[in-house]
Each structure stands twice: as structure tokens, then as C-alpha cells.
Amino acid sequence: MERCMITQTQIADYQRDGAIVVRGLFKEWLPLMEEGVAQNMAEPGEYASENAVTQGRFFDDYCNWTRIPAFEKIVRESPAAELVARAMQSRSAQFFHDHVLVKEPGTPKPTPWHQDAPYYFVTGEQTASIWMPLDPVRDASLRLIAGSHKWDKMVRPVSWADDSDFYDKGDWTPVPDPDAHPDDMRVLEWEMEPGDAVLFDFRTVHGARGNTAQARRRALSLRWVGDDARYVERPGRTSPPFPGHGMQGGERLREDWFPMIARDVT
Template identity: 45%
Template sequence: MNDTKHQLVTTTQIQAFQQDGAIRLQKVFDKEWLNTIARGIEKNLANPSQYSESLDAGSGRFFNDYCNWQRIPEYQEYIRQSPAAEIAARLMGSAKAIFYHEHLLIKEPGNQSKTPWHQDQPYYPVDGRHVCSIWMPLDPVPVENSLQFVKGSHTLGPRFIPRKFATQKNYKLKSQVDHRSTGFAQFETVPDDIDSRPDKYEILSWALDPGDCVVFYGATLHGAAGNVSLNTSRRAFSTRWFGDDARFAERPWELSPPFTGGLSAGEPMACELFPLIWSQA
């Protein structure tokens, strides 16, 4: 495979991502990919999956759906052929990129649903550093509507219990799992002082245009405000990726998404359900 490292991400960007836990990349997806995903979104909205959710708050709704890539050709084309996989691998410092799942998130104009502070990785059955998301908007996103990240939080322990977006309550435990064997400290509740303690938490957030994206680790604490715009939706297409050191892990609560790929604890994540998309030549 041709080495396109300098066309996609620079050494400075890789270092910033690995240090801060999140980064904005500008103009990395061209109009062809944006149009491809827009067509896929229309199919998704016309025929949502059993995992879709619609939350009404204010004058608009917050719609999200995931794990539709196998039935929506436009999603699959983007996953397999766009720069996303290589971007994920390069930033993580991984020799390969394994696709986990996609997630469509739409906040309609006036939707006041706040995405609570959370880490993605505790929702998933995976341990390791090489877990990240590429969050790509299809509409302009002013900074007040954008994702927010706690700088450097991916390097801190402990990990935090997943939260239900609808209720903002912690997931209920289904079993007790000894996380010491997988490198995790005891899971804790997400701190409740993130918004009120700017002296304690440095927040990263960026305005985004179509073609831009933000990339962040699965262990980076993040959240988002509602959509303050009264006339523009905030459509975002997020893809989740694993790298070299990702290993299957048990969780003491329900998984989201609820798939294991038939893997057992400690096994590498690449399998039929989680395909290898990119590898370094």
C-alpha cells in the first residue's frame, strides 16, 4: 500500500492526538464522501434499525441509530474505501485498522438533548489503547453545538460506568468481572463537576465544516450540548475503530452495541463481524 501518511495526518497531529486524546482534522473528506454518506443517511432514516432511538427535547428530536453498515451500501463504501481507516490507524500508532461499527447521530434544530459526559470504551467489549472514533459532520457545526472533550482524560484512571443517554443514569450491573486482569481500575461514576470546574478540567472543542472531522480515543471523556440552531440540523456520522492492541473483554453490564463477534476474553478483535479494513504495507 502506498504511504499516504503526510497526505492524511502529520507527525505533529499524531503527537497532539496521542497526548490530548482528541483532535480536529480539517478538509480530510471530499464532497464525494459527504454525498455518499448523505445518501446512506436518507436510507437509514427511511428504514431505521431495531437499535434506533428518538429523543424529543425542545422543538426538535435527537435521532441515533447504529450497526447498519452491512445493509446500507453507501455506509459500506465509505468504511472500506474512504480515508477513515488509515486516519484511525495512523493517529493511534497502529499498523492496522479494524472496523467496529458506525453510529448515525442527528440533532434537529432546537433539540435541547444534552449528550452526557461519558467514555465510549466502557460500552464496548474491548480493552487496549487502540480504540477510537472518527466523528464526521455533514452540516456546519459551530463550537457551541460541537463535541466537547476533557483534554488528556484518556490517560487517567479509572474508567467510568456507561450512562444511558435518555436518562443520564448509570448502566445497571449484570455481573461482577475482575478487571485487574485486563488493566482496568475499578469502574466509577463519571465526575459531576466537569462543567463547573474549568480550573480542574481543560475542555477541547472545535467548530467544524463538512469535510472536517474530530477523532478521539475510546477512553476520552466527552459530551455535547443540544442544537442551539433553529434552522440547521446537526447530522454526524461516526465510525469506531480498533488497532493492534485491542483485545476482547468482558463487561459487567449490557453491551452497546450488543455484539461479540463470537470472541472470547483476551482475543484480538479482527473477525468476520469486525473486519480488518486497512493494514500498513
């Protein structure tokens, strides 16, 4: 593997489509990922959710890296920070938060189509999530709408539990249904092995099917921001909320809460 870990073609694809897949880069980090996810599920944090499923189990939780050593080691020492900085075309990569998502076998509930950006108090064109499965994924892989990070309006954020509005107000575009309009939207979707990763912009519309397989689907996602990311006010409590952060509109995220992991990436 080349030191840069990502080709110029992949960077161009990321800028054009808002998402790419990178193969095998995190294979040696899988034991730590498994350790961290197991601890997270055994000791859920304050934001843990079961997502109101009536069949199977869809667990997710976030913002646990400061209390789960395996996650902190991955954040600080894995190739993730340099990888996203290059994809974002940013000189820096600042860590935003971790997110664990687990769909047990026989869980038909899909992850609804959404953008992450409306839920966050971050604005900017240099953002990236890394979605890393701990298990082979086929039909339950991440699905992303190519080019949606360049849409004029962001997609209406909704509650995953009941599809209700996440905020009381806002100027949003309706939640899309690319399966109903396959000629209008190009969906990116990859079969993946443990160690692979999908990188996608916070503004890229994405979702996932339910897990009808006989094996669980565990994934760890790490969220990052780059040089141009700034704090922005939203019309209500964001997710994650980070209460008491004290930041004002237009400011960079405070580094004591959101550490700068990569600097001066060229």
C-alpha cells in the first residue's frame, strides 16, 4: 500500500460523487474495532438507541471514544486522519465523533435515506465520514446517492424511530426515494469485507437496507472535519448535541473537545 493510501483518481471521485470505497486499509485494526464495539454494546453510552425495531435489533451509539480506549487508539493512530484529509483536500483532519451501528440477523428495519450534515452543528465543504464494517456485508451495505453532496438544499432530517421531523422548522428538500426513481439518481453500493471502508461527505445522502442475512452487521464510523469546517446554529438540539460547548457561529470547532489529529497534510 502506498504511503498516501489513496489515489488521485479516488480523490477526484470523492470530490465528484461525495463517496468512495477504499479496500483493505483497516484490516490490521479489526481486533481493536471488535474490542471497542463489544465494550460499547456491553456498556452503552448516554446516547445509545435501539431505534424502535419490532423485529431483530438495530443498536447505535456515538461519542464514546474518550471512554473506550480501543476507539481512541484507532482515532489517534490509524490511517484514518491522513486518509480523510487527502480525500477532503484539506491540510488538516479534526475528529468530530465516533458512531457504532449494529444490525443483528433478521432485522428488516432499514436505515432511512438521510444526510448527516443537517443533524450536525458543522458547515463546510471539507467533511468526511469513514464507515467500516466488522463483518462481510452484501445486501446490508451502505447505499449513497452520487453527487447529492452538491444539492442546493439539504434533505429534511427525521427521527429514525418514527420518521417525524427532527426540528420544528427549516427549509429542507423532501427525503428522496432513489429506488422509485432509478433513472434520476445514481446509487453507489459496494459489497465489502472487514478492513474495507467507505468514505463519504457529511452532505452525501445515504441509507442502508435491513439485515435479512443470518449474520450480524457491525460497523464503526468515524466522523471528521477539515480546514473550512465551522460551527453553525441549527433550529434545535443537534445530534450529537455536545451540551455546554460554548462555540459561536463561524468559529472552528474547539480542539480540546474535537482534537486535531492530522496537520500539514500535503
